[in-house]
Amino acid sequence: xxxxxxxxxxxxxxxxNRQGAGTLLAANYVLDRPEDGYTIFASAFxxxxxxxxxxxxxxxxxxxxxxxxxxxxxxxxxxxSKRSKYSGLAALLVAIRNKPKTVRASVVRGSAGHLMAxxxxxxxxxxxxxxxxxxxNSGGQVRAAVAGGVVDFIVISARGSEGIRDYIEPLAIxxxxxxxxxxxxxxxxxxxxxxxxxxxLPGSIRGFATSRNVKRVYPRRFQLLARALARVLQDKExxxxxxxxxxxxxxxxxxxxxxxxxTTFAIFENYSHLSNW
Numbered sequence: 001x002x003x004x005x006x007x008x009x010x011x012x013x014x015x016x017n018r019q020g021a022g023t024l025l026a027a028n029y030v031l032d033r034p035e036d037g038y039t040i041f042a043s044a045f046x047x048x049x050x051x052x053x054x055x056x057x058x059x060x061x062x063x064x065x066x067x068x069x070x071x072x073x074x075x076x077x078x079x080x081s082k083r084s085k086y087s088g089l090a091a092l093l094v095a096i097r098n099k100p101k102t103v104r105a106s107v108v109r110g111s112a113g114h115l116m117a118x119x120x121x122x123x124x125x126x127x128x129x130x131x132x133x134x135x136x137n138s139g140g141q142v143r144a145a146v147a148g149g150v151v152d153f154i155v156i157s158a159r160g161s162e163g164i165r166d167y168i169e170p171l172a173i174x175x176x177x178x179x180x181x182x183x184x185x186x187x188x189x190x191x192x193x194x195x196x197x198x199x200x201l202p203g204s205i206r207g208f209a210t211s212r213n214v215k216r217v218y219p220r221r222f223q224l225l226a227r228a229l230a231r232v233l234q235d236k237e238x239x240x241x242x243x244x245x246x247x248x249x250x251x252x253x254x255x256x257x258x259x260x261x262x263t264t265f266a267i268f269e270n271y272s273h274l275s276n277w
Contacts, residue, residue, distance in 0.1 A: 031060060044206045045207060047268060067260075069229050070252055071229075073205055074248070075174055080153045092171070097125075100127075105132070107154065113174075115268070119199065119271060120198060122274060146167070157204050174186075201268075208229060210222060215254075226254050
């Protein structure tokens, strides 16, 4: 999006990639820069930002940032390997309960899917040790494991899983509403045969922010950045490559973005005892 944003602002936009430590290095880089509105933080704010805070590594909080817009919401998908002998979410959970250590699952370590897998066990009263849970550092590794039949099921972002569609049996989407791309029930629809209901954890949420003091000290600059992002997302020329790449382009604005981050963090904090940081 950098070229389109540069054209809208009338200023060059340089993309600096500070990868590592689950966005901790990038977040600290943004907060260490002059708080003048010339540094924008583009990141996966959920669950990464929450993880760095709740895991104890971060010296910042979610209030250290002013959120311009959260534009990309990626829900998690629960899916079986087509090589697995199990069928349906209810049957899978029964097997985890009655046959400890025989069911294998893979997740990205520290992801919303990781937390969701543990939460599924908790709401069913199943000991966590019953599930043979394999954690990886990337979604590609997780998807390769289920596609190859190394594990029975995965909990991972739905976007990006289209490439293994022929190798999996989708069971549920972790959402309160059905997903147009996957013809499966919502999480609690899938759990209904067991008479259970689980909290719906948000998946990956990506967007843009500045440091908190930019909005406080330079409110007009903050609003200028927000308006520029809104106009860029309306650009038909940009929308096509974003859609082809499966990148979200929703505009919800600063106030709703702030509320979304506050609510999302509260959910992760409430269930942090199930996380393995």
